[in-house]
Amino acid sequence: MPLIELKNVIKSYAEPEQQNAVPVLRGISLSIEPGESLAITGPSGCGKSTLLNVMGTLDEPDEGEVIFEGESLSGASAKRLSALRSQKIGFIFQLHHLLPQCTVLENVLVPTLAVKGGPNREARAKELLEIVGLSHRATWRPAQLSGGERQRVAVVRALINEPRLILADEPTGSLDEANAAALTDLLIDLQKKTGVTLVLVTHQRAQAEHMGRVLQIHEGRIA
Numbered sequence: 001m002p003l004i005e006l007k008n009v010i011k012s013y014a015e016p017e018q019q020n021a022v023p024v025l026r027g028i029s030l031s032i033e034p035g036e037s038l039a040i041t042g043p044s045g046c047g048k049s050t051l052l053n054v055m056g057t058l059d060e061p062d063e064g065e066v067i068f069e070g071e072s073l074s075g076a077s078a079k080r081l082s083a084l085r086s087q088k089i090g091f092i093f094q095l096h097h098l099l100p101q102c103t104v105l106e107n108v109l110v111p112t113l114a115v116k117g118g119p120n121r122e123a124r125a126k127e128l129l130e131i132v133g134l135s136h137r138a139t140w141r142p143a144q145l146s147g148g149e150r151q152r153v154a155v156v157r158a159l160i161n162e163p164r165l166i167l168a169d170e171p172t173g174s175l176d177e178a179n180a181a182a183l184t185d186l187l188i189d190l191q192k193k194t195g196v197t198l199v200l201v202t203h204q205r206a207q208a209e210h211m212g213r214v215l216q217i218h219e220g221r222i223a
């Protein structure tokens with residue numbers, strides 16, 4: 001069974017002060033198997049983030065269907081989608097979105113607050129921080145970290161609930177070349193080690209080539 005399937009997904013946004021909605025996704029169908037790594041590439045504005053947001057149930061298609069582990073999400077309640085996101089999906093964005101007042105360890109544990117009675121999350125958090133080379137920063141605050149370190153914390157936060165799917169939207173977009181390459185290597189390494197499914201939006205060809213499959217988006221369609 002595919003982990004996630006999209007069937008003819010269409011999505012438009014209404015432009016302010018315009019009558020007609022502008023189509024962003026114009027009929028996207030795709031199927032992603034568990035454990036796959038997939039890059040989504042294409043020019044700026046072609047719909048990559050919108051596609052990722054639809055996969056992550058942060059945005060709803062106007063038409064078409066999203067099926068997650070065999071469950072159609074059409075008409076699913078906000079509560080159901082929220083539970084699905086917190087249990088099954090880890091998000092990494094271009095900006096880290098860490099809470100400035102919380103320590104690294106506290107930030108990593110934030111997603112566990114939404115999931116009842118998991119195993120020892122703090123031990124897992126420390127283990128993951130060790131893997132990404134940040135165990136010595138557990139009590140530090142985001143402002144005390146470098147950009148690359150903050151994104152590594154965001155990676156750990158995305159993995160903390162043992163999701164089935166990681167959705168990463170230009171996660172290296174705010175980093176210099178060396179840190180970007182290191183973060184991509186880390187993501188791919190973690191994907192291989194844990195078997196989590198990874199979908200990465202990137203406009204860097206070198207990053208995309210490290211992924212198992214590359215999907216080109218052009219004007220809201222798969223090219």
Ligand code: ADP
Pocket residue numbers: 013014024042043044045046047048049050051
């Ligand atoms: P990409 O990630 O490929 O750069 P996006 O998916 O972010 O592309 O955006 C595709 C198009 O949809 C753009 O023209 C953008 O302006 C528009 N768009 C994205 N999100 C919104 C929104 N929330 N409201 C209105 N328009 C949006």
